[in-house]
Amino acid sequence: MKKVVILTGAGMSAESGISTFRDSGGLWEEYRVEDVATIEGYQRNPELVLNFYNERRRQLPLVRPCHGHELVAELEKDFDVTVITQNVDNLHERAGSTKVIHLHGELDKATSTWSPNDPKQIVTLPPDHPDIHIGDTAADGSQLRPFIVWFGEPVPEIERAAMISSKADIFVVIGTSLNVYPAAGLIQYVPENAPIYLIDPKDVPWTSGHRFHHIKKGASEGMEELTQLLQKERL
Ligand code: OAD
Numbered sequence: 640m641k642k643v644v645i646l647t648g649a650g651m652s653a654e655s656g657i658s659t660f661r662d663s664g665g666l667w668e669e670y671r672v673e674d675v676a677t678i679e680g681y682q683r684n685p686e687l688v689l690n691f692y693n694e695r696r697r698q699l700p701l702v703r704p705c706h707g708h709e710l711v712a713e714l715e716k717d718f719d720v721t722v723i724t725q726n727v728d729n730l731h732e733r734a735g736s737t738k739v740i741h742l743h744g745e746l747d748k749a750t751s752t753w754s755p756n757d758p759k760q761i762v763t764l765p766p767d768h769p770d771i772h773i774g775d776t777a778a779d780g781s782q783l784r785p786f787i788v789w790f791g792e793p794v795p796e797i798e799r800a801a802m803i804s805s806k807a808d809i810f811v812v813i814g815t816s817l818n819v820y821p822a823a824g825l826i827q828y829v830p831e832n833a834p835i836y837l838i839d840p841k842d843v844p845w846t847s848g849h850r851f852h853h854i855k856k857g858a859s860e861g862m863e864e865l866t867q868l869l870q871k872e873r874l
């Protein structure tokens with residue numbers, strides 16, 4: 640089976656009702672990135688940061704995968720699909736995708752403030768007690784924090800994602816403004832002869848030398864068109 644690698648961003652979950660970051664009305668108009676998505680912000684005001692992610696986490700059971708997430712999962716019938724997502728929601732998994740790499744962490748998990756990437760410290764929060772409070776502790780005794788990669792922190796999954804991107808037969812980008820590195824840099828690893836499809840209703844600044852096919856539609860409609868286009872690529 641051909642390898643399809645799909646890089647997704649906030650626009651993938653927009654039709655499920657989760658706000659994007661940089662569109663008008665996006666989250667970064669309401670909150671300052673420095674306050675809620677950096678380690679310095681967390682050190683300054685941990686309660687604000689915990690509450691920001693508690694709110695996002697409480698939204699999870701109230702939203703559902705959109706048709707676009709479902710079509711991404713259905714591609715597994717004909718292709719070896721890996722989803723590399725910048726999203727911290729679990730909508731790809733809930734739609735049925737089996738290989739999902741979360742570059743920026745996972746909202747339904749928590750970890751240690753001292754060693755956030757130590758697998759022994761990472762726990763899944765129970766859906767009936769989803770909030771993290773000041774005073775909740777990880778296994779190492781430190782304050783429990785969201786399992787989210789903040790700006791300025793290492794992105795532990797990037798090497799695995801780069802390796803998988805370098806093996807792609809077909810690469811797809813859905814709903815990301817490609818503003819944030821190293822995620823946006825993954826395109827540089829895609830083999831030159833692999834076609835790249837971009838699904839986004841808006842123009843996205845494209846800095847790579849690859850040729851790409853822009854499906855200028857939202858995630859669900861765009862995935863319908865892509866599913867048709869990929870029919871001829873099945874082996
Ligand atoms: P952005 O908000 O920067 O970009 C969202 C993209 O989705 C834009 O290009 C929109 O045009 C597009 N879009 C909007 N509605 C869409 C729809 N219905 N279907 C398809 N596309 C649509 O979000 P990201 O690129 O994901 O990181 O942002 C990257 C990272 O920046 C996030 O993971 C987050 C943020 O700060 C951290 O918090 C560490």
